[in-house]
Amino acid sequence: MPRSAREIDVDPDTYIGLSFPLRADNNNNFSMTKTSLQQAQHNLKNLLLTHPGERVNQPEFGCRLRELCFEQRDEQLPNRIEEIIKESVSFWLPYINIIDVKTLTDDKNTIFVTLKFSTTLNPNTLEQITLDTSYTATRY
Numbered sequence: 001m002p003r004s005a006r007e008i009d010v011d012p013d014t015y016i017g018l019s020f021p022l023r024a025d026n027n028n029n030f031s032m033t034k035t036s037l038q039q040a041q042h043n044l045k046n047l048l049l050t051h052p053g054e055r056v057n058q059p060e061f062g063c064r065l066r067e068l069c070f071e072q073r074d075e076q077l078p079n080r081i082e083e084i085i086k087e088s089v090s091f092w093l094p095y096i097n098i099i100d101v102k103t104l105t106d107d108k109n110t111i112f113v114t115l116k117f118s119t120t121l122n123p124n125t126l127e128q129i130t131l132d133t134s135y136t137a138t139r140y
Helices: 005-010 036-048 064-070 077-092
Strands: 096-105 111-119 127-132
Touching (some): 036 127, 064 111
């Protein structure tokens, strides 16, 4: 009989998915996540930091968050950011519930976004991530 997602979540010997960015663990395998909440964090970061058109074979995947770095800074910016984030998350990651979106801007066209969220599997457990929307991949 298949195990439920909750049973898999509490099993310390089971991995849920890949950790992003992709990197090697101590055994030279890909680093993996152990819980659905950890995987949700990685999936959320991956979605929000991917611009539509960047993902091979899924050109619509992503979020237009980086476009806002160069738009007019006004009192409507936090609302536009929240709207773009919620639209992308509801379409691509419907199991993630966005609870709160906070926006902080600086003078260098950088927008920091802090998200509080839960998942449908753990609706009472809140998690938080902070993103730099001007994120650029580091070359190795």
